[in-house]
Amino acid sequence: MKNQQADAVEMQSIYKYFDNFCALNAVNLKVRRGSIHALLGENGAGKTTLMNILYGLYRPDGGKILINGEPVEMKNPNVAIEHKIGMVHQHFKLVENFTVVQNIILGQEVVKAGCVLDLARARKQVMDLSKTYGLAVDPDAKIEDISVGMQQRVEILKALYRGVEILILDEPTAVLTPQEINELVNIMHNLTEDGKTIIIITHKLKEIKKSSEYCTIIRRGKYIDTVVVKSVSEQQLASMMVGREVSLVVAKAKADPGDIIFRIDNLTVEDNRKIERVKELSLYVKRGEIVGIAGIDGNGQKELVEAITCLTKVKAGKISINGAELQNTSPHYVVENGIATIHEDRQKRGLVLDFPVKYNLILENYNKPQFAGRSILKEPAIHQFAEDSIRRYDIRPEDCASEPARALSGGNQQKVIIARELSENPELLLAFQPTRGLDVGAIEFIHSALIKHRDSGHSILLISFELDEIMNVSDRICVLYDGRIVAEFLQGEVDENEIGLLMAGGERKNGI
Amino acid sequence: MGSKIAELLNKTATKIILAIVLGFMAGALALAVAGYDPGTSYSMMFTSIFSSPQNMIQVLILTMPNILTGLSVAFAFKTGLFNIGGEGQYIVGAIAAVMVGGVFNLPPVINVIVIMLAAFLAAGLYGALAGFLKAKFGIHEVITTIMLNWIALYLNNYLISLPGIGVKNTEYSFAIKQNAWTNVLNGWKTSPQGQAYLAAHPALSPILLGTDINYGIIIAIVVAVAVSFLLYRTTFGYQVRAVGLNKDAAEAAGIRVKKSIVMTMFIAGGLAGLAGALQMTGTLPHALVTLASQPGYGFNGITVALMANSSPIGCIFTALLLSALQFGGSTIQMNLGAPSEVVNIMIGVIVFFVAVASMFTMISERIKRRRVKIAD
Ligand SMILES: Nc1ncnc2c1ncn2[C@@H]1O[C@H](COP(=O)(O)OP(=O)(O)OP(=O)(O)O)[C@@H](O)[C@H]1O
Numbered sequence: 016m017k018n019q020q021a022d023a024v025e026m027q028s029i030y031k032y033f034d035n036f037c038a039l040n041a042v043n044l045k046v047r048r049g050s051i052h053a054l055l056g057e058n059g060a061g062k063t064t065l066m067n068i069l070y071g072l073y074r075p076d077g078g079k080i081l082i083n084g085e086p087v088e089m090k091n092p093n094v095a096i097e098h099k100i101g102m103v104h105q106h107f108k109l110v111e112n113f114t115v116v117q118n119i120i121l122g123q124e125v126v127k128a129g130c131v132l133d134l135a136r137a138r139k140q141v142m143d144l145s146k147t148y149g150l151a152v153d154p155d156a157k158i159e160d161i162s163v164g165m166q167q168r169v170e171i172l173k174a175l176y177r178g179v180e181i182l183i184l185d186e187p188t189a190v191l192t193p194q195e196i197n198e199l200v201n202i203m204h205n206l207t208e209d210g211k212t213i214i215i216i217t218h219k220l221k222e223i224k225k226s227s228e229y230c231t232i233i234r235r236g237k238y239i240d241t242v243v244v245k246s247v248s249e250q251q252l253a254s255m256m257v258g259r260e261v262s263l264v265v266a267k268a269k270a271d272p273g274d275i276i277f278r279i280d281n282l283t284v285e286d287n288r289k290i291e292r293v294k295e296l297s298l299y300v301k302r303g304e305i306v307g308i309a310g311i312d313g314n315g316q317k318e319l320v321e322a323i324t325c326l327t328k329v330k331a332g333k334i335s336i337n338g339a340e341l342q343n344t345s346p347h348y349v350v351e352n353g354i355a356t357i358h359e360d361r362q363k364r365g366l367v368l369d370f371p372v373k374y375n376l377i378l379e380n381y382n383k384p385q386f387a388g389r390s391i392l393k394e395p396a397i398h399q400f401a402e403d404s405i406r407r408y409d410i411r412p413e414d415c416a417s418e419p420a421r422a423l424s425g426g427n428q429q430k431v432i433i434a435r436e437l438s439e440n441p442e443l444l445l446a447f448q449p450t451r452g453l454d455v456g457a458i459e460f461i462h463s464a465l466i467k468h469r470d471s472g473h474s475i476l477l478i479s480f481e482l483d484e485i486m487n488v489s490d491r492i493c494v495l496y497d498g499r500i501v502a503e504f505l506q507g508e509v510d511e512n513e514i515g516l517l518m519a520g521g522e523r524k525n526g527i
Numbered sequence: 528m529g530s531k532i533a534e535l536l537n538k539t540a541t542k543i544i545l546a547i548v549l550g551f552m553a554g555a556l557a558l559a560v561a562g563y564d565p566g567t568s569y570s571m572m573f574t575s576i577f578s579s580p581q582n583m584i585q586v587l588i589l590t591m592p593n594i595l596t597g598l599s600v601a602f603a604f605k606t607g608l609f610n611i612g613g614e615g616q617y618i619v620g621a622i623a624a625v626m627v628g629g630v631f632n633l634p635p636v637i638n639v640i641v642i643m644l645a646a647f648l649a650a651g652l653y654g655a656l657a658g659f660l661k662a663k664f665g666i667h668e669v670i671t672t673i674m675l676n677w678i679a680l681y682l683n684n685y686l687i688s689l690p691g692i693g694v695k696n697t698e699y700s701f702a703i704k705q706n707a708w709t710n711v712l713n714g715w716k717t718s719p720q721g722q723a724y725l726a727a728h729p730a731l732s733p734i735l736l737g738t739d740i741n742y743g744i745i746i747a748i749v750v751a752v753a754v755s756f757l758l759y760r761t762t763f764g765y766q767v768r769a770v771g772l773n774k775d776a777a778e779a780a781g782i783r784v785k786k787s788i789v790m791t792m793f794i795a796g797g798l799a800g801l802a803g804a805l806q807m808t809g810t811l812p813h814a815l816v817t818l819a820s821q822p823g824y825g826f827n828g829i830t831v832a833l834m835a836n837s838s839p840i841g842c843i844f845t846a847l848l849l850s851a852l853q854f855g856g857s858t859i860q861m862n863l864g865a866p867s868e869v870v871n872i873m874i875g876v877i878v879f880f881v882a883v884a885s886m887f888t889m890i891s892e893r894i895k896r897r898r899v900k901i902a903d
């Protein structure tokens with residue numbers, strides 16, 4: 016290469032407007048070749064937008080991009096791919112009814128005899144890659160049948176399969192387990208040893224500390240600073256990003272649980288391929304209690320949530336709230352019985368992306384008297400409610416009530432869902448990965464909202480792959496492994512290591 | 528200036544008007560290639576429509592069913608369904624109208640309302656059948672509605688072949704009773720005073736007697752406004768649009784997706800059925816006619832909805848445009864020998880450019896970008 020010393024990526028004074036909203040205001044980014052560079056900022060700060068510009072998905076309204084020291088006009092992703100830039104998006108771009116292998120090779124198909132798809136060879140290449148980097152995937156499963164975590168791994172493999180030199184990862188770890196994150200960090204280090212360059216967007220400060228050499232911070236579209244990660248603390252990073260002090264651990268009073276209101280008895284659920292994913296699982300939640308389910312992705316969480324919400328059929332067992340049996344009824348009935356759900360896949364299950372934010376905020380309640388009278392929508396009331404929710408949950412930008420949900424950043428989309436699900440004071444909140452993709456400031460806020468919900472005498476079933484979140488928020492912790500609850504503790508009874516071991520299928524040291 | 532253009536380009540209406548202009552340009556090109564002067568042809572199309580009030584009224588008469596079938600398709604589109612069944616639903620609506628209007632003797636106005644309700648219900652159920660098959664068994668509505676089109680056509684012809692319904696030695700069924708016709712000044716114009724008055728005012732007689740001038744188009748416009756209201760102002764509209772935009776999220780939120788699909792197809796079918804009913808009450812012979820091929824209004828509806836980008840109000844205008852083009856196209860064929868297929872080319876191009884309207888958004892973005900760069 017002619018320009019050995021040049022930075023792999025240099026973005027100078029980038030501007031981007033959406034209508035009159037300035038999403039990026041003179042942002043700079045310099046990424047040294049062979050380094051791992053983190054991009055940190057609150058939800059809606061403009062990280063994804065900046066990377067979409069680098070990847071040629073958006074055209075900047077001002078500024079310059081240099082790749083290996085040479086100015087490049089990133090007209091479209093093809094130009095980016097020519098320059099060996101690859102991107103794993105925050106919201107996956109996978110074909111739902113294609114298999115893992117088909118998705119990975121899409122656009123780069125291996126052919127034999129000139130035109131016949133050589134799936135066997137492609138499959139082998141993919142599997143080799145998957146083995147080399149320790150990214151476990153089930154090559155023949157359809158995307159719609161696998162967990163979000165595995166979908167994420169498919170996306171990473173897809174980029175690697177294209178032989179990229181500069182890899183952009185937009186919140187790749189939002190859904191990975193601690194173990195998987197460690198593996199990913201190793202993979203990233205391997206890649207940079209090969210001379211590849213990685214830009215990673217993440218809200219997890221720990222991860223930045225573990226993986227990255229440099230970190231660029233942006234706040235509300237403005238460039239704040241680039242720091243050497245080694246020389247700053249997590250707390251410093253957090254306050255640089257938010258612009259104020261944040262507490263990384265939530266404060267909460269001891270739980271005061273009442274009667275059991277929700278229970279699951281001997282539940283068995285199969286997935287689309289008739290494989291049992293939840294096996295004779297039983298649990299209960301009391302009034303005024305937060306029960307957390309710890310577990311590695313793929314141990315039945317998805318099926319459990321779908322069974323409770325009646326999005327899938329139950330093979331055997333009972334689910335009931337306040338005595339009303341829910342299994343194999345309808346999602347409508349579940350909602351009517353006071354269960355609100357934050358789904359794992361926010362864009363599929365949580366939002367109507369092309370509806371304005373204000374309509375998304377009433378998706379379950381559009382029929383209620385405060386929003387509709389005689390079947391006519393009360394627009395002013397809906398708008399007012401949206402404005403209130405936007406203010407209460409700090410959804411940005413503030414004037415987004417009539418904007419389509421699609422225009423919001425990932426984290427702000429999540430806040431819309433949380434605002435909606437808590438708005439009706441549900442008896443039971445089923446929270447599946449509720450803080451996925453949220454920044455530390457927002458997480459602090461959501462956690463305290465959950466605790467407030469509990470303190471007002473309601474119940475929460477929290478399912479999360481973030482062990483920290485489970486440990487911090489839950490009053491009682493159930494460990495899920497292979498479709499079964501294998502252990503149960505009160506908060507503070509055990510430490511992370513022991514739970515981590517149980518999550519991975521280990522035996523409990525002192526027996527149950 | 529640049530910013531104004533950019534903003535204007537982003538409006539749906541502007542995009543559609545641009546598409547129409549491009550359609551006319553493509554038509555001109557096609558005419559030129561075929562050896563006809565585009566100017567002459569277009570002016571002939573134009574003048575043929577405006578040369579006489581009868582012709583203008585003829586266009587409006589053609590417009591009525593196109594608005595309603597357009598609404599039918601647009602409504603289904605908004606909820607994520609593709610209703611190709613307009614033809615069959617139109618026929619079923621016409622059958623219901625003739626059965627009710629030809630048998631019962633009800634007081635005026637009420638009879639028309641009853642006929643419309645009957646047609647809406649019958650055609651609605653016919654559409655809902657396709658919706659039910661989709662909701663229950665996952666059979667795609669495109670397939671079922673196409674089949675239902677042919678079933679309706681043969682049902683129509685079969686009914687006419689029955690002695691109690693068909694009029695002997697004709698291709699017609701019995702007709703709707705005259706007091707249920709929706710023609711303008713229906714009873715009066717054939718009464719002795721009416722005839723005397725028309726004899727004294729020769730300018731009016733070709734309009735009232737020479738055409739099927741009727742109230743259908745007014746009803747169709749009212750229905751378009753009602754559909755728009757239903758879609759954008761009611762909880763039902765909210766619900767079906769949510770299902771259309773993201774079925775999975777709607778389902779998770781407790782919206783009954785299957786019920787919504789059936790209801791949507793019921794309304795879509797009912798709207799196309801209204802077209803059939805008003806055609807029966809408004810135009811000669813006010814009776815069912817043996818059909819050799821599909822009447823064509825259902826398919827026109829697809830064009831109308833596509834051109835209007837599924838906006839119910841937009842359907843009023845695109846139906847008018849389509850009808851005018853079809854009418855004008857036939858006159859250039861008659862008078863110049865120019866191919867009336869030119870009209871199909873124009874319509875095709877318009878639909879194409881409405882469909883790729885995002886292109887205009889891109890142009891708008893580019894203009895804006897240039898402006899920002901200049902501002903730097
Ligand atoms: N297509 C769009 N149209 C309008 N506004 C947009 C669009 N895309 C992004 N925005 C706005 O630009 C801002 C930055 O969004 P971006 O997605 O880059 O945030 P982010 O830093 O990635 O946040 P998160 O951590 O929540 O993913 C947000 O306020 C968002 O609402």
Ligand SMILES: [Mg+2]
Nearest residue numbers: 063105424425
């Ligand atoms: Mg983002």
